[in-house]
Amino acid sequence: MTTAYDKPLPAIDEYSKGYWNFARQHRLSVQVCRQCGHRHFPASPVCPSCLSDAQAWEAVSGRGTLVSWVTFHRAYWDAFRGELPYHVCLVQLDDGPIVVGNFGNGIPQDVKMGMPMKVQFEDVTPEVSLARFVPA
Structure with missing residues (x-):
């Protein structure tokens, strides 16, 4: 990084924090449902497939x-x-x-x-x- 970044930055919250932690390590990640295995992006408090709230972040x-x-x-x-x-x-x-x-x-x-x-x-x-x- 050579100059100050002046563009909008993400609002990191409890749902997206895992994504940004992986990104800082230069690893792309998606949210995965621990209940049904559905992979999705962007972050959500529940799985869009089965509505489980058991969500985690996984590197891809x-x-x-x-x-x-x-x-x-x-x-x-x-x-x-x-x-x-x-x-x-x-x-x-x-x-x-x-x-x-x-x-x-x-x-x-x-x-x-x-x-x-x-x-x-x-x-x-x-x-x-x-x-x-x-x-x-």
């Missing part, structure tokens, strides 16, 4: 497939104005749900749906590391 491979992406030409937060346009992607994890993220190092030149992706992390504060996706 961080590999997946690009499902879609969007290019934003408008800054919905002032801190993003200097990065316009910026890109948000949807990645279907090989071992979990679809997650939303940003491309690492900008949008890939040969970007296409179905592209294999992998996660990398950017340390933006001493407490927060953000997942970014790059071609695998």
Whole structure:
């Protein structure tokens, strides 16, 4: 990290704390239900499949497939104005749900749906590391 991070930071709460602990270790994780084994993201107090409140965080491979992406030409937060346009992607994890993220190092030149992706992390504060996706 070379400059101060001026973009919105996550509100880490009791449900998302496990995710951010793994991310700080540069490991992608998803919530898993201890009752039925369903993997889901984002964090939830109960399993969306069986409604059990027995939830835990589990590291996943961080590999997946690009499902879609969007290019934003408008800054919905002032801190993003200097990065316009910026890109948000949807990645279907090989071992979990679809997650939303940003491309690492900008949008890939040969970007296409179905592209294999992998996660990398950017340390933006001493407490927060953000997942970014790059071609695998």
